[in-house]
Amino acid sequence: MPRTQLNSRVDQAVADEAARRRRATMTRTVAERPEPGAEDAGHAFVEAAADFMQRYESVFAEEFGTERVAR
Structure with missing residues (x-):
């Protein structure tokens, strides 16, 4: 599967908590977030x-x- 580099600024603690709630990796959580x-x-x-x-x-x-x- 091809890889895509995501350049995204996130609050580390917020991203970690969101990933934990979703039971997903932080990379996946950030990749699936809605576009601004x-x-x-x-x-x-x-x-x-x-x-x-x-x-x-x-x-x-x-x-x-x-x-x-x-x-």
Whole structure:
């Protein structure tokens, strides 16, 4: 498996504790952490999707009906 070098600044104690809680190595814990700003992008996406659904609710209802199916 190819190796990737990660250049990341972390608080050693915080990283050790996070790795211990996850029962994973510190390298894996740091590698799997979210990218900076990823949470903001996720929130923006969900808000945009909700806005889209509200704007086009009548179009969807006309096309597919108003009966909702629980999944």
